[in-house]
Amino acid sequence: MITTPRRRQAASVLLALGVMVPAGACSVANSGPEPSSGAASTVRIVLPEEPPTLEPCDASLTATGRVTRSNITEALTERDPGSGQLQPALATEWKQDSPTEWTFTLRKGVKFHDGTAFDAKAAAFSIDRTVGSKIDCNVDGYVFGGIELTATAVDDSTLRVKTAKPDPILPLRLSFVEIVPATTSTTSKVREAVGTGPYRIAKWDTGRSLRLERFAGYWGKAPDFAAAEYVWRAEGSIRAAMIQSDEADVAVGLAPEDGAGEAAVQFPNNETSYLRIDATKPPLDDIRVRQAISYAIDKEGLVASVFAGLGKPAGQVVPAGVTGHSSAIQPWPYDMAQAKKLIAEAKADGVPTDATITIIGRNGIYPKAAEAMEVVQNSLMEAGLSVKIQMLDVNAWLEYLLAPFPKNAGPTLLQAQHGNQAGDAAFTMGQIYGSKGAQSSYGTEELDGLITEAEQASGEERQAAFAKALEHQNKDVVRDAVLAHMTGILALSKKVTYKPNAATNDEMRLAEMHPAG
Known part of the structure; x- marks a missing residue:
């Protein structure tokens, strides 16, 4: 029986706004209905995108x-x-x-x-x-x-x-x-949720801002801030500038070059970037082509240049620390010669390697998302494939992420990112790799069986079973080209203290934000 005391309201650690070593037009200043003299009126947060x-x-x-x-x-x-x-x-x-x-x-x-x-x-x-x-x-x-x-x-x-x-x-x-x-x-x-949480929706001005206000009837400890105001700006440099100009207190999804300066805080965000391969359509239905994609991408170079060294090359979407992670799986090595060889072999066997493959990208999924896909495109074209890029906003991109997928899309590579904050591979394997998974573009009967077996296991057997399923996927299915385990950057104004953690990208708790001083 579980009786551990609740720790939702654990005190956050005061962050020194110095350099941390590891990650428009509308002002939202603290001048709304809350009195400016209040020590904890409104926390202002700028996001990369509006919630869909x-x-x-x-x-x-x-x-x-x-x-x-x-x-x-x-x-x-x-x-x-x-x-x-x-x-x-x-x-x-x-x-x-x-x-x-x-x-x-x-x-x-x-x-x-x-x-x-x-x-x-x-x-x-x-x-x-x-x-x-x-x-x-x-x-x-x-x-x-x-x-x-x-x-x-x-x-x-x-x-x-x-x-x-x-x-x-x-x-x-x-x-x-x-x-x-x-x-x-x-x-x-x-569209709008009614819950039991410490904040309720006050006003959602579509396309402009979202305001939450403290729920007076909340059963737990009241959070420090009476309200939270969310706005969204696509450009990371603009989000960082809003911190510097005192238009926002928290800015998320930043890159090193966005200019947050001493306000920047880096943290491991538990996200893994990857390309989901639609292995049901030629030429991607040939495993040699899928292998070639992983060989052709210089992951070390991608992390060093586009991601500015934040993160590390990855070989699996389940990171270390999550039940099921396999230490036997290493990132695919960069080997352009092998990539070209595999493409040539597939072409000689009649695989239509000249068919145009579309990279379905998502604006703002992580910093420099479009630049990352341009690097991938150039690498795959060098390997002998025909590739174009289509960058979408989140709502259009979700049509490709979740089944049923758009018809007549042709062969696609989906720019995606997965964070397993729950800590168990069950929250990855079925939905991403199962034949009927909500985000799966391809599965096999054998992999389905390995996933089912792992889901029924517990303890050390569960760890071993999920690792076995991941190793089988990496060797015999190759449904993804995994890129990197990511590092996040957010920026804080001097008015707010907040300690980001591995769940921050998916669950940013306002109750853990406090007025500074």
């Missing part, structure tokens, strides 16, 4: 989750990004009654932003809406990947969850289910 939605069941999407999770909505459990331990949130404790059944004791006295009470019926409803409905929740594919379960309210403060098959990490999976009122639509997604 604040739908709670899509909170596993980076642009949505970093605003929604732990701010507007909460889950039953939460994972501490530092220790990796699972902690109470809206559930105070839980126990496993059998291999397929769990009981959760829920926190009492909690209210939703609309004034209704949180109880076991709302928890069961939220789980069913996220996992059992047909509204294509990203969390469903990302976290649950076809797992069948039933959630039942035993009484107001007791929830029972049954799974069709044993699932040793069910409480961890439920940390991604944001709890919403039972009146929330089950036939369509909502």
